[in-house]
Amino acid sequence: MSLALDLKSRDVDFLLLEAGDGHIDHPKVGTVGPRSMEFFRGWGLANRIRKAGWPDDHPLDIAWVTAVGGHEIYRIEFGTTGMRLPPDHTPEPEQVCPQHWLMPLLTESLGTHPDGPVRLRWRVDEIDQHDDGVTVTATVGDTGEVATVTAAYVVACDGANSPIRKRCGVPVRSHHRTQVFRNILFRAPRLRAQLGESAALVYFLTSPTMLRYPLRSMDGEALYRLTASGQDASAMRDAEELVRAAIALDTPVRVLSDATWHLTHRVAERYRTGRVLFAGDAAHTLSPSGGFGMNTGIADAANLGWKLAAVLAGWAGPGLLDSYEAERMPVAVASLEQSNHNLRRTLRRELSPSIMLDNADGAAARSSLAAQLESGGVRREFDAPDIHFGYRYRSTLIVDDPTEKDTETWSTSALPGGRAPHVWIHPGMSTLDLFGRGFVLLSFQSSPNTERLQQAFAEYQIPLAICEIDQADVAQNYGRPHVVVRPDGHVAWRGTDLPVNPETLANRVRGG
Numbered sequence: 001m002s003l004a005l006d007l008k009s010r011d012v013d014f015l016l017l018e019a020g021d022g023h024i025d026h027p028k029v030g031t032v033g034p035r036s037m038e039f040f041r042g043w044g045l046a047n048r049i050r051k052a053g054w055p056d057d058h059p060l061d062i063a064w065v066t067a068v069g070g071h072e073i074y075r076i077e078f079g080t081t082g083m084r085l086p087p088d089h090t091p092e093p094e095q096v097c098p099q100h101w102l103m104p105l106l107t108e109s110l111g112t113h114p115d116g117p118v119r120l121r122w123r124v125d126e127i128d129q130h131d132d133g134v135t136v137t138a139t140v141g142d143t144g145e146v147a148t149v150t151a152a153y154v155v156a157c158d159g160a161n162s163p164i165r166k167r168c169g170v171p172v173r174s175h176h177r178t179q180v181f182r183n184i185l186f187r188a189p190r191l192r193a194q195l196g197e198s199a200a201l202v203y204f205l206t207s208p209t210m211l212r213y214p215l216r217s218m219d220g221e222a223l224y225r226l227t228a229s230g231q232d233a234s235a236m237r238d239a240e241e242l243v244r245a246a247i248a249l250d251t252p253v254r255v256l257s258d259a260t261w262h263l264t265h266r267v268a269e270r271y272r273t274g275r276v277l278f279a280g281d282a283a284h285t286l287s288p289s290g291g292f293g294m295n296t297g298i299a300d301a302a303n304l305g306w307k308l309a310a311v312l313a314g315w316a317g318p319g320l321l322d323s324y325e326a327e328r329m330p331v332a333v334a335s336l337e338q339s340n341h342n343l344r345r346t347l348r349r350e351l352s353p354s355i356m357l358d359n360a361d362g363a364a365a366r367s368s369l370a371a372q373l374e375s376g377g378v379r380r381e382f383d384a385p386d387i388h389f390g391y392r393y394r395s396t397l398i399v400d401d402p403t404e405k406d407t408e409t410w411s412t413s414a415l416p417g418g419r420a421p422h423v424w425i426h427p428g429m430s431t432l433d434l435f436g437r438g439f440v441l442l443s444f445q446s447s448p449n450t451e452r453l454q455q456a457f458a459e460y461q462i463p464l465a466i467c468e469i470d471q472a473d474v475a476q477n478y479g480r481p482h483v484v485v486r487p488d489g490h491v492a493w494r495g496t497d498l499p500v501n502p503e504t505l506a507n508r509v510r511g512g
């Protein structure tokens with residue numbers, strides 16, 4: 001869906017074939033991360049996602065508890081959507097918007113057949129690459145009607161099992177052990193009111209014998225999701241029994257669904273084979289601990305969309321499409337390792353058998369765990385701007401800055417390969433709003449060579465906008481008088497003077 005939004009913003013002619021009917025019964029994703037929200041801002045959807053339904057006054061806190069409504073051990077406070085202070089580094093903080101709200105919203109904004117490019121209930125069965133295109137065979141709806149579509153490229157965004165990736169014979173490498181979990185979705189209509197001030201977004205359970213994973217509020221009202229391990233699932237098979245064990249209060253509950261899933265840490269060995277590319281879970285699956293999974297896929301889409309558009313428009317160099325794998329695969333591996341680190345932190349936690357007791361021993365065990373959590377880096381699982389924003393692309397498209405200083409970090413400067421920083425230009429308008437369609441040259445100092453750079457880009461037909469900015473805080477954040485930013489908002493080049501050979505730079509950023 002994100003790739004479709006990006007392609008649509010670039011006027012690319014495409015179809016999106018989706019086997020499902022557009023509805024999500026059992027939402028996996030709960031929160032849209034801040035970098036993804038920035039992309040949605042660019043695609044014109046951030047405000048709709050913010051208004052999708054999450055209550056402005058519901059706490060976004062993470063609480064470690066013996067059971068929901070039982071003893072609270074530790075809490076990380078994040079305020080509420082309505083009251084939190086926006087961070088300096090982004091105009092778009094993360095937003096709770098579970099998948100059963102997000103997917104229909106994205107589908108509607110793209111449009112379904114006959115008004116839009118989305119074909120729901122089209123299941124891709126076969127894929128056949130030839131010299132000048134790819135032919136896809138799909139089964140449509142319940143009728144069994146078979147349809148074929150021929151396209152210049154196919155991007156397989158068909159999830160962790162990716163039938164298309166398998167058909168293309170691209171193996172995946174598993175980085176860590178697979179584990180089995182169970183997600184139980186349930187309604188508890190009175191729980192929010194019963195919890196009052198002690199409500200949180202996520203409750204980390206701390207039972208020493210079972211249930212040590214999150215129970216989270218999905219919609220801020222009555223819908224919740226409990227994650228249990230495969231072990232918990234076999235010890236207590238009944239879903240309602242597990243939910244009741246996780247909640248200390250007497251409250252009505254109704255189980256809606258109960259799904260077993262495999263937590264895998266896998267990255268495809270290639271992101272491209274000929275005219276077929278892989279994105280999202282088809283390319284990588286990460287542990288949900290950290291909430292990077294969908295966000296990594298959305299950033300794949302933002303990286304790939306402009307490259308495909310450039311190829312189709314005829315200004316891409318021969319290396320542009322291959323740079324997708326070179327740039328995105330290392331990010332998937334790094335996010336996978338961070339997610340696994342978060343998961344191991346939870347798995348390795350030693351929980352005292354007395355932690356559930358309502359006596360002095362229980363209180364001592366709980367304060368010891370609280371001290372452990374305080375010093376154990378648990379916040380990183382929920383607040384990791386360096387993972388969401390800090391990665392830098394290191395491909396042949398990116399020109400290193402030889403004068404880069406070790407002290408520079410992602411949040412303070414426009415390091416080549418990194419995300420160009422956000423600074424407010426005026427209320428409501430961020431530097432990020434300047435990027436999106438073509439390349440942008442940000443100049444904080446006039447240069448006689450600007451026209452030459454413009455000509456060099458024009459010779460390759462690369463879209464380039466020149467943006468002269470006379471604002472000290474923006475200049476300071478960007479660190480050099482001239483910065484070239486790509487259509488995906490990443491810095492391609494920066495320098496004190498515009499290059500003497502602008503043709504070399506223009507050719508390089510287009511993958512020449």
Ligand SMILES: Cc1cc2nc3c(=O)[nH]c(=O)nc-3n(C[C@H](O)[C@H](O)[C@H](O)COP(=O)(O)OP(=O)(O)OC[C@H]3O[C@@H](n4cnc5c(N)ncnc54)[C@H](O)[C@@H]3O)c2cc1C
Binds near residue numbers: 018028032123
């Ligand atoms: C419990 C859990 C919690 C998570 N929480 C978060 C979170 O908070 N934040 C986060 O960023 N990530 C989270 N994730 C990860 C996230 O759910 C995935 O990374 C994300 O959904 C992947 O999106 P995708 O579009 O690549 O794949 P999917 O969401 O799997 O979508 C693939 C689509 O392809 C369709 N399809 C499959 N085969 C075909 C075919 N042959 N023809 C046509 N269509 C086909 C399917 O119907 C499906 O709609 C979580 C994952 C789990 C398991």
